[in-house]
Amino acid sequence: MVEQFLTGIELSVFVLTDGKSYKILPAAKDYKRIGEGDTGLNTGGMGAISPVPFAGKAFMDEVEETIVRPTVEGLAKENITYKGFVFVGLISVEGKPFVIEYNCRMGDPETEVVMPRLQNDLLELFTALHNGTLDAQTIYEDPRAAATVMLVAGGYPEAYEKGKEITGIPEAQADQLVFHAGTKAEGSKVLTNGEGC
Numbered sequence: 001m002v003e004q005f006l007t008g009i010e011l012s013v014f015v016l017t018d019g020k021s022y023k024i025l026p027a028a029k030d031y032k033r034i035g036e037g038d039t040g041l042n043t044g045g046m047g048a049i050s051p052v053p054f055a056g057k058a059f060m061d062e063v064e065e066t067i068v069r070p071t072v073e074g075l076a077k078e079n080i081t082y083k084g085f086v087f088v089g090l091i092s093v094e095g096k097p098f099v100i101e102y103n104c105r106m107g108d109p110e111t112e113v114v115m116p117r118l119q120n121d122l123l124e125l126f127t128a129l130h131n132g133t134l135d136a137q138t139i140y141e142d143p144r145a146a147a148t149v150m151l152v153a154g155g156y157p158e159a160y161e162k163g164k165e166i167t168g169i170p171e172a173q174a175d176q177l178v179f180h181a182g183t184k185a186e187g188s189k190v191l192t193n194g195e196g197c
Helices: 057-077 111-117 122-131
Strands: 009-017 022-024 029-035 039-050 084-093 096-103 146-149 183-186 189-192
Touching: 009 029, 009 057, 009 122, 022 057, 039 111, 057 084, 057 096, 111 146
Parallel strands: none
Antiparallel strands: 009 022, 009 084, 029 039, 039 146, 084 096, 183 189
């Protein structure tokens, strides 16, 4: 196997397909390193932003024409009836998109900035996806930027303490969403309890 070494900046593009047509959702970029300034150990993701500053219209048009459309058409050509999400992990090399990976899911933490920007009713999109009428849908994006930042227990992603109280959740503002995972409720308290905390 011969692999090409690519130097650039990564981003994620999310596609919904009903097996025939597709819709591109807001793109996102995540940040993996634990430390300030993109330093330290690699993690599952310490934060994300959407929209992606370097993924303008011309770039996204190229992504659609050279990657998304051929991917959906290729699945159909192989007689694969796939309905759902297609996660396309890309790298921009001197302004040109290259595929690093595909997944059949959304990504984390990118989902946490993509879904708040998606103004459609997700159930309606899923219904259209099931019925094969996705082409009749229009995707509506909130023009505002979204950012997510992970708060983790000291020591993460290596050994870290569990059972630490998480405070401040009730103080979240109206335009803020609080997601948590690997936590547990203990009375009225929320405590760290697992991976990703």
